[in-house]
Amino acid sequence: MKIVIPGGSGQVGTILARAFHRDHEVVVLTRRSRDRPWRVVAWDGETLGPWQQEIDGADAVINLAGRSVNCRYGRSNRRAIMDSRIASTHVVGQAIAAAARPPQVWLQAGTATIYAHRYDAGNDERTGVLGGLEKDAPSTWRFSIDVARAWEHAFASAATPRTRKVLLRSAMTLSPDRGGVFDALLGLVRHGLGGTIGDGRQFMSWIHEDDFAAAVRWLIDRPDVDGVVNVASPHPLPNVEFMRILRQAYGARIGVPATPWMVEVGAWLMRTESELILKSRRVVPGRLLERGFRFTWPLWHDAAADLCQRWDAMHRAPSRAA
Numbered sequence: 001m002k003i004v005i006p007g008g009s010g011q012v013g014t015i016l017a018r019a020f021h022r023d024h025e026v027v028v029l030t031r032r033s034r035d036r037p038w039r040v041v042a043w044d045g046e047t048l049g050p051w052q053q054e055i056d057g058a059d060a061v062i063n064l065a066g067r068s069v070n071c072r073y074g075r076s077n078r079r080a081i082m083d084s085r086i087a088s089t090h091v092v093g094q095a096i097a098a099a100a101r102p103p104q105v106w107l108q109a110g111t112a113t114i115y116a117h118r119y120d121a122g123n124d125e126r127t128g129v130l131g132g133l134e135k136d137a138p139s140t141w142r143f144s145i146d147v148a149r150a151w152e153h154a155f156a157s158a159a160t161p162r163t164r165k166v167l168l169r170s171a172m173t174l175s176p177d178r179g180g181v182f183d184a185l186l187g188l189v190r191h192g193l194g195g196t197i198g199d200g201r202q203f204m205s206w207i208h209e210d211d212f213a214a215a216v217r218w219l220i221d222r223p224d225v226d227g228v229v230n231v232a233s234p235h236p237l238p239n240v241e242f243m244r245i246l247r248q249a250y251g252a253r254i255g256v257p258a259t260p261w262m263v264e265v266g267a268w269l270m271r272t273e274s275e276l277i278l279k280s281r282r283v284v285p286g287r288l289l290e291r292g293f294r295f296t297w298p299l300w301h302d303a304a305a306d307l308c309q310r311w312d313a314m315h316r317a318p319s320r321a322a
Contacts, residue, residue, distance in 0.1 A: 002027070002058045003220075004103070006092055007045065007065025009034060011180040012109075012173050012212070016062060019213035027054045029065075045088040052095035055103065060220045061163075062107045063092045066151075072271050073143055085151045093158025105164045105220055108155045112171045112205055112232060112283040114148035117141065119201055122236065124286030125169075125228045141275050164226050166219050171205035171232035171283055173212045174303070176311035185246060186311060188255075194247050195255035198263055200240030203282035205232045208297035208307070215285075218293050230285045234298050239277075242300060249304035 001024040005013050008028035017026045017038050026038035029051050034040060043051040045065050055061060065088035067080045089108065096102050115123040116131040123129060131137070132145040155167055174182040188194040207215075215231050237245075247255050258266065263274045285293075297303035 001025070001060065001220075003060045003062065004029065004054050004058045006043065006061070006063045007088060007109075008062070009040075010064065010068070011175065011177055012170075013064050014177065015173060015175055015209045016064075016213055016216060019217070027058075029054070045084060046091060048091060048094060048098075052098065055092075055095040056099040057101045058103045060105050060107065061092065061096065061103045062109075062216065063089060064109045065089075065092075066109065069144070069147075070272050070276070073140070073273055078143060082147050082150060085147065086154045089151065089154040089158065093155075093160055096160045096163050097158070102160065102162045104223075105166060106160060107166045107168055107216060107219060110152055110155075110167050110169045110228075111144075111148050112169050112230065112281055113144045113279070114152070114169060115281065115283055117202075117280050118282060119203065119280055122282050122284035123230075124284050125230055126286060128230075128283070137279070138275075140273075141279060144275060164223060166226055167228045168216075168219075169228060169230045169283070170212070171207050171230075171236070171281065173207055173209055174307055175209035176307055176314050178315070182307055183311070185243075186250065186308065189243075189247055189250050189252045192252070192254055193256050193258070194243050194250075194252060195257035196240045196243055197258050198239065198260045198278045200238055200243075200257075202239050202278055202280035203236045204239055204242045205236040205281040205283040206242075206300065206303075207231060207233050208303045211295050211297055214296065215288060215293060218288075222291065225287070225291060229287050230283055231288070232283045232285050233300070233303070234284055234289060234295065235300065236282050236284065237300055245300050246304050246308075249301075249308045 003020050003024055004027045006029040009030040009032050020026050021038045028040050029043040041051050066085040071077045116129040117134045117137040172181045
């Protein structure tokens with residue numbers, strides 16, 4: 001099977017390429033040339049070019065392209081975040097539509113951030129509440145919702161009648177790789193700062209990298225599944241519990257909490273946005289569960305222990321090796 005991953009040079013793309021490369025032909029379309037065990041082909045994410053030959057005859061396309069949201073939402077960054085997602089989705093759709101042998105399935109990255117900031121119930125695909133109108137959420141959070149909606153609209157409007165389309169509303173994908181979300185959270189724990197963040201009530205939706213790759217593989221193989229699919233663990237949990245379990249898994253005795261104002265200051269200093277950690281993302285994978293997908297790591301307690309062990313093995317933290 002040939003799998004093409006536009007925008008696949010980041011953490012999530014690397015997770016998928018690494019998982020599929022074992023048994024399949026993987027081609028990553030990227031602006032950045034890197035030495036990888038799989039093939040890497042240049043593209044600009046905006047215009048058709050020689051790269052589209054990789055789409056023609058491929059079995060699956062997994063589009064992950066888009067500028068990282070881990071930044072301050074100034075005018076130029078907002079434009080880049082929005083435009084990179086819309087343009088790349090449009091051009092991938094054009095390449096699929098023009099292919100003599102279009103892929104059987106197009107999986108398009110989305111985000112679980114599209115759901116409302118809430119504590120009372122989980123958001124599944126059928127009954128979940130979309131965000132943007134919450135009374136208790138800062139108005140600055142509306143930008144993320146606008147991006148998510150525009151991104152999904154660009155995907156839905158792509159005319160690819162011969163290709164099944166699946167929209168991935170993904171939670172944060174956790175792996176022990178450097179620079180990923182788990183690496184950042186564990187960094188707080190390792191430095192004694194992994195306490196409750198904000199009021200601790202905000203739900204954290206997550207998925208272990210093994211389950212993320214397995215879910216993508218499962219969706220490729222299921223011709224009866226299309227449309228929106230939440231890709232997240234079935235057990236999101238409040239930040240206070242999430243961080244406590246992570247501290248226990250790593251063996252950290254203390255974790256200094258961060259009040260909301262401290263989070264705001266820290267986000268400003270780190271050139272990122274507090275929304276990424278303060279918004280309550282209570283997302284559940286209704287369709288995956290209904291169709292029989294089985295998670296290897298459904299519980300954070302087990303997933304955290306595995307990720308901490310693998311992080312140690314990969315990075316050989318001196319304080320842990322002693």
